[in-house]
Each structure stands twice: as structure tokens, then as C-alpha cells.
Amino acid sequence: MTDRSWPAAPVIYQIYPRSFRDSTGTGTGDLNGIIQKLDHPARLNADAVWLSPFYPSPMKDGGYDIADHTEVHPALGTLDDFDRLVARTHELGMKLIIDQVFNHTSTECPWFQRAIQGDPDYDDFYVWHDPKPDGTAPNNWLSQFGPPAWTWNHKREQYYYHNFTADQPSLNLRCPGVQAEMQKIMRFWRDRGVDGFRIDAITSFLFDTSMKDNPPASPEVRAKVAGESFVPYTYQDHAHDILPGDGLAYVEKVRDWAGDDAFLLGEVTSGNQSVELACGLTEPGRLDAAYTTDFPAGKGSAAAYADILSRATRPARLGWWLSSHDQPRHAAKAGDGSDRDVRFLAFVLATAPGPVIVYQGEELGLSQPDLPKWAVTDPLDLLYWPDGPGREGARVPLPWAEGDDRGFSIAQPWLPMDWPAGVSVAVQQYGADSNLSFYRAAFGFRREMLGSVTLNDWTRTDEVIELTYGRARVILNFGQSEIEVPGRADFASGPMGEMTMPGRTGAIWLA
Template identity: 60%
Template sequence: MIDDTGPTPRRGGWPIAPVIYEIYPRSFRDTTGSGEGDLRGVMEGLDHVASLGVDAIWITPFFVSPHVDGGYDVADHRQVDPRYGTMADFDRLVSRAHDLDLKVMIDQVLNHTSDQHPWFQRAIEGDAEFADRYLWVDPKRDGTAPNNWLSQFGPPAWTWNHKRRQYYFHQFLACQPSLNLRNEAVQEKHRAEIQCWRDRGVDGFRFDATTSYLYDTSLKDNPPASAEVQDKVSGENFVPYTYQDHVYDMLPGDGVAYTKKLRDWAGDDAFLLGEITSGNQSVELASQMVATDQLDACYTTDMPEGKGTPKVVADILSRQDKTASAWWMSSHDQPRHVTAAGDGSDRDARLFAMQCAVLPGPWMIYQGEELALPQPDLTKEETTDPLDLLYWPDGPGREGPRVPLPWHEGADHYGFTSGTPWLPMRWPHGKAVMRQSEEDGVAAFYTELLKIRKKYRLGEGSWTVEEATDHLLVLSRETPEGHFRAIFNHGQEPRDRADQEGDLVFSSEADDGLSARVGILLTRP
């Protein structure tokens, strides 16, 4: 059991364990007929988001970008990409969110830039000052790359540039050269960018790929991964990246301490969320990064990659020494979990939602999961995501959750756009926002669940894992509002709960028993 009422004091009006709704603006709502969502569309859809009872929104990158990697290849971190609107649109969005009592969190992509960024172009032209803001290295005598480092997508992490006759380093795509975050000019740039968005009313930041910020300057080869390590490295085990133990290309020495700079730049009242992409030792790294003068929480890929099973939840809880982990199942980078981890049913959508809701720490909801949206099937010709295409048809399925949100049942393109949506929309009947918000819809269930979570402060307090088998998870929770037992039957057969004493508080199904694929919350006697 761990006694912890939250990793940090309340900051800037933020709850200790906020519920954060992720918005991928390109697929949220289109107001121009371009077929792509925009910031005005986000603003117009905030009433629905606020009605769920969440505390904040996280908006993924809307910055100037060639959009090779979904906007995470940023060419200008301080300007709105015209495809999404204007800075005035962003200001109106922030104002509207605050009127609805929603905090606003945006992405900060500090690890890399687009290869179209002016800095990188200056480096290619031979400017030594700008070259030092990235990592350029001479080839070995035989012309090969400096070491064996691989990008997280699998191909080598080094790309040759014939003009400089050097290799440059990139943790992700070749069009995303990694920045040298030890460089003072890079640090000043990031500090100024963060301050720019704080000045515009942003309340917090989600930091992309925090475990990729720093590399060991020795540039030693990574050793092979042991079988145990390979099983834990983030990503499918057919991706060569998982064959290495990433001890030199990610977070050496002072990497964890770098989060203190992020806190200093963002201010004491901002809520800071870090993304952990290491896989190996992910929860332990999250715990090291969370402190009063560091981040407020981190999230790892353990939950979605492990399908949110009882043993996965128990493993995460056993490895963290505070409420460092934010809980989630789907995102713009992970397939929709009602299909990936469940059978696509509303029943499974409710089960996973309730499981996340009663776990200690922040909860991240991805747009459309409150509608129980399944993972769409896309053809290779319809797919644009480079990682999905690299391993087609066995890629991670990143494009599926980016299919635009259905708003109105029966309307052209479900009311998302008056034009042609950038990805085809083939949603099942009954999944639109205006349908699911009805009394018996999954969105209505989310709304009631969030009320229960807030009333009993389930994101706070201590926990004990009483039981975790292939199909059963039993948690004992103590919060500032009482003592509870949460029971989740992930199996396909009903279970007897006669020995589970306590009055029913809430259930993911209509009955109060342990039917198949159900979660229940009881008061502890």
C-alpha cells in the first residue's frame, strides 16, 4: 500500500488528479469545408467536451508543419498553421475553454524539429552555430554511420546529408532531426516558446517524447537487449528498435533532471505531463520525473500495449512509488482500445472507462472514446501515416484513431465537414456525438462516471491490489472521501461476488453482480 494524496500540491486551480480530454484538431471538427478540422471547430465542440465533466483539454500540435508525422514535425513552434486557422482563433478557443471551466494544455515538441525548420536549413548550408543545435557527426572511415543507434520507428537513427558530408541524428523520422538540448540557444528557444504560450493563457503542457531528450555524448553503440528487456521496449517486437537496450541514445545521466528546467520555464502553476516512450523501466522513469519541482505526472505505453489487463494494471501500480502515472487506453498514436483491447462493444467501452476512472492519478480520455468508437479499417491507399505504412499491414494502427469524429447521425460526413474528410468516415450506426449523449449512450455513462470519480476523489489516495489474475482485478482504495473496493471481471463468464462485502456505489452494467466484462465499485464496510 502506498499513502499518497497526490504527487504535488494543487497548481493554478488544477485538481490533483485531473481528467484530461485529448483533442486531435485535424480530426475534431471542420468549419471551413477543407475536410480537415480546425481551431474554430475545436472551439465549437467544447460544449460537448465540457458536458462530460472533464477538467481540461489537451490539444495536439497545431503549429506550422509539413505534416509528415501528424504535425509532430514542427517548422515553427510559435505560429498556428494556416490549415488550422489563426492566432486569433486560438485566443478565442482558450477564452471559450476558460468560460466553460476547462483548463487548456497544449503539446510542446522539444525533442526535434522538422527538417524544414530554418535552423536545420541553416545547418545544411554550413552554419556551424546552427549545426551545433542538432547532432551532426562525421562518418566512420568506411563511410558508415557513427554507431548502431536505431530510430524508434525501426530504421537507422542516422541520415546522410551530402552537402555537409555528415550524418545527422533523429530519434523518429528522418524529417525530424533531433535537437541538441544541451545547447544554450536551444534551451533559450524552448523557454521563450513556453513563455509565449503561457502569455496566451495556456494552463499546462504535454511534453512529447520526454525520454528522448538527451543522448550520451560518447555515442557508444547500444548493447543488444536481453529477452526480458526486448519484451518491455515500447513497440512491436518485430521492430528492430526493440532489439537494443537503449542505454546510450536515451536519457543518460542528467536526463531526468532536465525536467526541472521544464518546470522552471513553465512556472509553478502550470500542470506538466510527460510522455514516456522508453518502454523498458517506463514506470520507474515516470516516478523519477514526477516531483514538486519537476513534472506533475507522466504516462507510459504499458496500459494500451498491455491491453489494460488486470495483471498489467497491477504491474504498473507495483512499480510506481507515487501517483506518477496517468491512465489511458487510446490516443492519436494508439489504436482505439474498444477494438484493440476489447470486442468493440459498448459494454467493453464502459469496463475500460471505469477501470481508468478508479485508478489513482490523472486520467486521459481520447476524443471519441466516450462514443465507444471502434478502430476503423483503412486500406493502404487511404493510409497516410508513415509508421503504419512502414510495416503495412502490421503497423500499430495510428491512422485509425485519427479518422474524423462523427457529430450528427445521418448528416453528410456525420456533420464533421461540408467538404471531403481527409480520411474516409465509415462509422457504425449510433456512434455520433448527438446520439451517444442521450440518456442510454456511452457518453452519458462517461458523464455519470466522472461525477462519481469527482465525488469520491478516486484519483487521489492510496491503493492495495488485493487480487490480479488473467481475468479478475480487485483493488482496495482509500481516498479523502472514504474506503472503497473496485472489482473488474475481464472474463467472458459471470463470477460470484458473494464474498465481496459492501454497498454498490456504481457499476459499468445495469446489474450489481460480476457479470462478464463488468466493473463495480463498492463501499468498504
């Protein structure tokens, strides 16, 4: 990067706008609600805020089905509100990253509607294909949610391709017209002061133009394909529908559109060869970082951590995370839900050798809520109900205070907020022994003592991982058993003995 104000491995706080804070009394979070509470991630020592989509959308997939890439959803605010959000973010010493969803649009996007109507200027904006002679889909490709990746459009008498839901037709990113629009969109937001972009589903951008059938996945490949084993998508080796030979180099176009000084963070949705793809995507002239699902899918274990490090050519280019807007909260998935495990996992992230993503609410130690089916809108959760991944549960609004409204909204929130007493920001704000206080301390220590977080060496012995950063020695005890350590630590996730470290504890020694 040419913008030296970006740290080498920034701490990025993800905000899901509908669930952060409501300032209008509608029950849905909005941009002004975010502005009112931006001091919260700043006090966590976040370097940047990542804002999930706030664009006009029919909300068929949580806002990731975008109808207009250069506007604000009326329920969330206006462009003037967005400009104030940018200004406040910078005033607090943070950068602003926004989602860019270039893989697809909503079916309500004017581009798609014009393509259906046969407008020659938009005919090639999406991926259309004639049926086979028997009327069936062009090939065997599946969407990442499981159903077929092709949907029939009777007006064009063709199928259109979609990596995700049928409400999200995939853009033809090889089309010059699409590329011109993507460049305009990125420039529009850069001109408004945006500092970087999180690129949604970047490994789904391109596909093999021969459109050959994907072969069946071998047991070894299937074990690595992203998604639950009961999802049909895992049965295929995605040799033809995930980044073919020119896919990695295509990211250089994205860099050109964004500018050299923009921080670019890519989402890798391919489970197979995910770390290797992430490393390829972050070669010079491409992305600054990319993140995979390996660590949350591996439940934040020592084995998953070591597997990533052993496969990564440059760990500093990998994003480290455990929860997000479309992954269940990790307190009880990667831990046992106790404060001990919440803080240990926070420590694991705070000492990670690359950019770190903290999803809103992790700092409170929130556990995954159980939602009734009537409240759920997420298409993936509903498709496999009640065995879906729990994406909607991770979007339950934040508890800012105690009481009936939890300080989120004066109206009924868009998702039920059945949080237990005592987990709110108001309760944890000043408690020296709260999860929130620990997060602040851990990421403050990262900023002050670990510097650029350049990993010099690492080892794994059973459930213990040791990392060396310059003069810092980090030990992560993922197991339950006590281990011997060099002596009193400079910073730790929990109580330690003089020469011993309990299970589920992390600590740092400075030379």
C-alpha cells in the same frame, strides 16, 4: 503545483485538431471547429483539454514535425483563433494543455536550414556527426520506428541524428541556444493563457555523448522495449540513446521554463524501465505526471494494471490511458468491442489512481476503423503495412451526426469516415443507456465522490483488482466469470446482482 485550481488527478480530454471538427469546409478540422464543440469535453466532466500540435508543419508525421513552434498552421486557423479557444476553454471551467515537441523539429524548420548552411549561430542546434572512415553511420542506433537513426546530409558531409523519421532531426537539447529557444516558446504560450504542456517523447531528449553502440537486448529486456516485436528497435538495449544519467534532472529545466503553476505531463517512450523512469521524471520540481505505454500495450488487462501498480512508487503521478492519436482505438483491442466492455474500460479509467487521458471518440465507444492504404499518410503505418500499429485509424474524424457528412465537414474529410450508423454524438447525446451517457456519469462520479483519488491500498486476485480510496472501495473484474461482492454497489459499469458481479464489470462501494 502552486496553482490550486488544478485537481490532484485531472481528467484530460485529448483533441487531435485535424479530426475534431471542420468549420471552414476544407475537410480538415480546425481551431474554430474545436471552439464550436468545446462544450462536449466539458459535459464529459473533463478538467482540461490537451490539444495535439496545431503548428505549421509539412505533416510528414501527423503534425509532430514542427516547422514553427510559435505559430498556427494556416489550414487550422490563426493566433487570434487560438486566443479565442483559450478564452472559451476557461469560460467552460476547463484548463488548456498544448503539445510541446522539443525532441525534434521538421527539416523545414529555419533552424535546421540555417544549420545546413553553416550558420555558426545554429551549428550546434542539432546532432551532427562525422561518418566512420568507411562512410557508414557513427553508431548502430536505430530510430524508434525501426530504420537507422542517422541520415546523411551531403551539404555538410555529415550525418544528423533523429529518434523518429528522417524528416524530424533531433535537437541538441544540451545546447544553450536551443534551451533559450525552448524557454521562449514556453513563455510565449503561457503569456497567451496556456495552463500546461504535454511534453512529447521526453525520454528521448538526451543521449550518452560518447555515442557508444547500444548492446543487443536480452530476451527479458526485449520483452519490455516499446514497439511491436517485428520492429528492429526492439532488438537493442537502449542503454545509450535514452535518458542517460543526467536525463531525469534535465526535466527540472523544463519546469523552470514552464513555471511552477503549469501542469506538465510527459510521454515516456521507453518500454524498458518505463514505469521507473516515469516515477523519476515526476519527482518534486519536475513533471506533475508522466504516462507510459504499458497499459495499452498490455491490452488493458489486470496483469498490466497490477504490474504498473507494483512498480510505481507514486501511482498518483502516473497518467492512465488506453487510446491516443498514435495508438489504435482500444474498444476491440482491450475489449471485445461490446458496449459492456466499452463501459467497463471507461470505469477502469474513471477509477484510476492518477491523471486520466481520454482520447476523443472513446466516449462514443468507437472501434478502430480499417483504412485503405491509399488513404493512409502515417509513416509508421505505411512502413509496416498492413501490420503497422494503426495510428492513422485512430485519427479518423469524429462522427457528430448521422448522414453522409457525419456532422464533421461539408467537404470530403481528410480521412474516410466509414462509421456505422448510430455511433454519433447526436444519437448518443440524450440516450440514457448510451456509451456517451455512461462516460459522463462515470467521470462525474469520479469528480464528486472520489475526490483526490488518493490510493490507500490495492490487491489482485487472478483477474480481479481491488482498490481502496478513503471511504471508497473499487472492484474491477477483468475476467469473464461472476464473482461474489459485498452487496449492492453505489455505482457500477453494468447490471449486477445483489451479492454478485458479472465478468467485465467494475463497481464502487462508499462507506
